[in-house]
Amino acid sequence: MVGIVVVSHSHRIAEGVAELAREMGGDEVKLETAGGLEAIGDPGSSGMPEHPIGTDAVLVMQAIERAWSDDGVLVLMDLGSAVLSSELALDLLGDERRARILLCEAPLVEGAVAAAVTAKLGMPLATVAAEARAGLASKVAHLGTGSDAAPTPGDSAEGPADAMVTAVIPVLVAHGLHARPAARLVQVAAAYDASIVLANLTTGTGPADATSLNGVATLGVRSGHELEVRASGPDAADAVAALESLAARGFDEPPSASDDSRSQARGDDGSASAARREPAEARSDRDERSVDATLAGSAASPGIAIGRLRRFHATPLQVPEATVSDPDVELDKLDTALHETVDAISGQRSTVAAQAGEEEARIFDAHVLFLRDHALLDPARAAIRDRRSPAAHAWRDAVETVAEAWDALDDEYLRARAADLRSVGAQVLARILGLAMPAPRIDAPGILVAADLTPAETATLDPETCLGIVTAYGGPTSHAAVLARAMGIPAVVGVGSRVLELTEDIHLVVDGIRGEVHVRPTAEAIIRWGSERAARDAEVIRVRARASEPATTIDGTTVEVAANVGGPGEIADAIAAGADGVGLFRTEFLFMQRSSLPDEREQEEAYRAAAEILAGRPLLVRTLDAGADKPIPALAQPSEVNPFLGVRGIRLGLACPDLLLTQLRALLRVASDHPVRVMFPMVTTIDDLTAARALLARARAETGVDAWIEVGAMVEVPAAALTAAVLAPQADFFSIGTNDLTQYTLAADRGNERVAALNDPLHPAVLRLIATTVEAARSHDRWVGVCGELAGNELATPLLLGLGVRELSMAGP
Ligand code: PEP
Numbered sequence: 001m002v003g004i005v006v007v008s009h010s011h012r013i014a015e016g017v018a019e020l021a022r023e024m025g026g027d028e029v030k031l032e033t034a035g036g037l038e039a040i041g042d043p044g045s046s047g048m049p050e051h052p053i054g055t056d057a058v059l060v061m062q063a064i065e066r067a068w069s070d071d072g073v074l075v076l077m078d079l080g081s082a083v084l085s086s087e088l089a090l091d092l093l094g095d096e097r098r099a100r101i102l103l104c105e106a107p108l109v110e111g112a113v114a115a116a117v118t119a120k121l122g123m124p125l126a127t128v129a130a131e132a133r134a135g136l137a138s139k140v141a142h143l144g145t146g147s148d149a150a151p152t153p154g155d156s157a158e159g160p161a162d163a164m165v166t167a168v169i170p171v172l173v174a175h176g177l178h179a180r181p182a183a184r185l186v187q188v189a190a191a192y193d194a195s196i197v198l199a200n201l202t203t204g205t206g207p208a209d210a211t212s213l214n215g216v217a218t219l220g221v222r223s224g225h226e227l228e229v230r231a232s233g234p235d236a237a238d239a240v241a242a243l244e245s246l247a248a249r250g251f252d253e254p255p256s257a258s259d260d261s262r263s264q265a266r267g268d269d270g271s272a273s274a275a276r277r278e279p280a281e282a283r284s285d286r287d288e289r290s291v292d293a294t295l296a297g298s299a300a301s302p303g304i305a306i307g308r309l310r311r312f313h314a315t316p317l318q319v320p321e322a323t324v325s326d327p328d329v330e331l332d333k334l335d336t337a338l339h340e341t342v343d344a345i346s347g348q349r350s351t352v353a354a355q356a357g358e359e360e361a362r363i364f365d366a367h368v369l370f371l372r373d374h375a376l377l378d379p380a381r382a383a384i385r386d387r388r389s390p391a392a393h394a395w396r397d398a399v400e401t402v403a404e405a406w407d408a409l410d411d412e413y414l415r416a417r418a419a420d421l422r423s424v425g426a427q428v429l430a431r432i433l434g435l436a437m438p439a440p441r442i443d444a445p446g447i448l449v450a451a452d453l454t455p456a457e458t459a460t461l462d463p464e465t466c467l468g469i470v471t472a473y474g475g476p477t478s479h480a481a482v483l484a485r486a487m488g489i490p491a492v493v494g495v496g497s498r499v500l501e502l503t504e505d506i507h508l509v510v511d512g513i514r515g516e517v518h519v520r521p522t523a524e525a526i527i528r529w530g531s532e533r534a535a536r537d538a539e540v541i542r543v544r545a546r547a548s549e550p551a552t553t554i555d556g557t558t559v560e561v562a563a564n565v566g567g568p569g570e571i572a573d574a575i576a577a578g579a580d581g582v583g584l585f586r587t588e589f590l591f592m593q594r595s596s597l598p599d600e601r602e603q604e605e606a607y608r609a610a611a612e613i614l615a616g617r618p619l620l621v622r623t624l625d626a627g628a629d630k631p632i633p634a635l636a637q638p639s640e641v642n643p644f645l646g647v648r649g650i651r652l653g654l655a656c657p658d659l660l661l662t663q664l665r666a667l668l669r670v671a672s673d674h675p676v677r678v679m680f681p682m683v684t685t686i687d688d689l690t691a692a693r694a695l696l697a698r699a700r701a702e703t704g705v706d707a708w709i710e711v712g713a714m715v716e717v718p719a720a721a722l723t724a725a726v727l728a729p730q731a732d733f734f735s736i737g738t739n740d741l742t743q744y745t746l747a748a749d750r751g752n753e754r755v756a757a758l759n760d761p762l763h764p765a766v767l768r769l770i771a772t773t774v775e776a777a778r779s780h781d782r783w784v785g786v787c788g789e790l791a792g793n794e795l796a797t798p799l800l801l802g803l804g805v806r807e808l809s810m811a812g813p
Pocket residue numbers: 482584586625716736737738739740741787788789
């Protein structure tokens with residue numbers, strides 16, 4: 001057992017600290033003191049000999065000899081000459097012993113208490129020292145580092161010791177104390193004025209500070225393990241009671257995936273009618289990671305994918321070599337980056353909490369706690385303060401050290417949390433370096449599982465590596481889903497947060513037709529899904545052979561079947577799949593994932609490249625539809641409480657006319673020698689359309705291009721559909737964006753899986769608006785197309801044609 005020596009100028013302080021530490025660590029801890037100078041004179045009135053204030057190297061040396069252990073001795077000192085005397089004592093002890101003595105900079109009182117507790121557990125010297133250094137953590141967590149509240153009498157850390165309260169808590173939560181339940185534990189522990197130390201009694205790991213997420217999670221507590229809680233301080237008893245109650249509530253974990261209405265366990269035939277429900281006890285006992293299960297979500301992109309589970313991994317950022325010129329500046333950089341990242345994560349948390357509920361959002365608490373954990377912050381700040389490393393290096397190294405501790409755990413699931421830590425750490429690092437977050441990467445081909453995907457993240461996916469997509473949140477017409485369809489990647493969205501707890505490398509089958517994800521399928525099941533996929537592939541080949549024939553009904557009406565694309569790169573495939581042209585060029589993708597806006601020339605090149613590949617087929621370009629679900633980082637838009645009802649689509653173009661004019665000039669230049677159509681998104685009133693046309697006229701004047709160009713209005717807002725007769729004289733055509741039209745008509749967010757069932761484009765209310773639009777257009781001799789996802793839904797084809805729609809634009813595949 002490591003020995004401990006407390007060195008102080010004051011004999012009484014040294015004895016008091018030792019008394020407190022023994023109270024926590026127990027009498028068997030080898031704890032000696034060297035306080036004040038040699039006693040002089042007679043015992044005073046208290047009966048104690050009088051020790052003058054001061055420090056003496058010989059007394060320190062003798063204390064070290066008394067505390068001697070082959071495991072080493074930790075020396076804690078108060079100020080000034082205490083350090084010098086201790087260094088001298090080391091010189092007196094000689095080389096051999098000196099190698100096993102550690103003079104530790106930890107705070108005296110908290111350090112001694114933490115060291116005593118840790119030494120008693122038989123931990124090595126380095127661990128005892130680390131715990132002593134981290135001894136201030138719970139005070140910092142409670143009061144914060146910047147607290148300027150005046151201390152009140154009795155607040156001093158040197159106040160009277162409170163008795164240790166201990167408890168043994170059995171952990172009976174499905175995956176043990178993984179990130180989310182560990183985060184709950186840390187939150188509860190930090191709410192009390194108590195120093196709480198945990199140890200895993202089952203594995204003998206620990207101790208860990210209960211307010212350190214990394215500490216708690218790396219105890220490797222699995223279901224069935226016993227956790228020892230030792231608390232001291234004014235609120236110790238309440239804190240222990242609160243932790244016991246938390247454990248009894250199952251660490252506030254959401255019900256298991258099999259309880260979730262969106263994630264039913266289904267029969268082998270895949271039908272909902274064959275759904276089997278297990279008794280609650282059976283479900284809570286089993287470890288879902290080793291059990292086949294079927295998670296139900298929304299079918300977002302058709303096809304079947306079979307592969308291993310993959311997650312995004314943060315792309316390592318290059319940290320340039322640098323030295324510390326001013327530690328304060330570097331500390332400031334780190335703190336600002338931490339604040340901004342916490343704000344960003346809190347924003348995500350609010351969105352998920354609003355859409356999917358508190359329990360689902362709790363995983364983000366774990367991410368915030370990573371960033372507040374002294375296990376990361378202390379070493380990073382110390383490295384900066386000591387001028388060893390600038391902020392970026394210090395932070396990167398601290399994250400890597402803790403992540404490696406996670407990597408070393410023998411629990412596969414907990415090991416996977418290292419990726420979460422690295423990804424949150426990379427967000428901070430990118431901010432310190434002032435860089436945009438690089439696109440995350442998938443390490444090997446497989447099925448990407450993520451909470452949700454931004455359009456920018458989806459746009460970087462490579463179908464060669466990303467065989468399928470499964471998201472916990474999001475609806476089937478969310479932008480990520482739209483993109484997945486465009487890339488032909490089978491996807492199921494909104495399966496619930498339990499999918500995030502599955503480990504990497506297990507097998508999954510994604511059924512993007514039925515909206516199901518099969519977890520750890522048996523070999524026979526994989527063969528069955530494989531043959532279904534092969535049959536589907538054969539059908540696609542058969543259908544594609546006729547894809548280029550005109551789409552003519554048996555009564556002789558020809559319909560234009562066009563493609564929705566995000567850039568010129570998708571067009572060749574779309575033509576091969578039979579597209580008669582492009583019916584929706586979503587120009588947002590030229591603007592995403594970059595820190596500056598594309599200029600007129602760059603835009604012209606992109607539109608020209610598209611037109612050239614189309615070789616005379618029509619190219620319908622939608623002007624920039626930024627905002628809400630399509631954020632453009634280079635456009636600093638003020639945050640809005642309700643961005644879907646805010647300045648997006650044509651509203652933004654009219655608010656920033658230069659932005660729209662640049663785009664219109666680029667388009668007109670291409671229109672002078674190619675068949676280009678243009679349309680404006682989110683038109684709501686006739687004023688929108690008139691103002692947009694006025695800008696087009698100005699762009700004509702500025703470019704001198706007078707080529708005729710068809711100008712249309714998107715019908716995505718119920719007001720536009722209902723007043724289509726008013727808009728028609730100003731529009732050469734209408735293109736109905738059923739994705740937005742449905743969400744606005746049924747007041748059901750297209751990105752929210754909880755209202756996915758309500759977000760039904762075949763609802764009579766939506767169909768009536770389509771009918772109203774077509775009737776108004778017909779009376780003005782205008783054509784109507786549909787470019788929302790409904791256009792590619794075979795079930796809807798007869799309805800849309802019957803209603804008079806004559807152009808259908810859909811994802812190329
Ligand atoms: C729509 O809303 O239906 C549409 C085609 O536009 P987007 O999906 O890009 O919002």
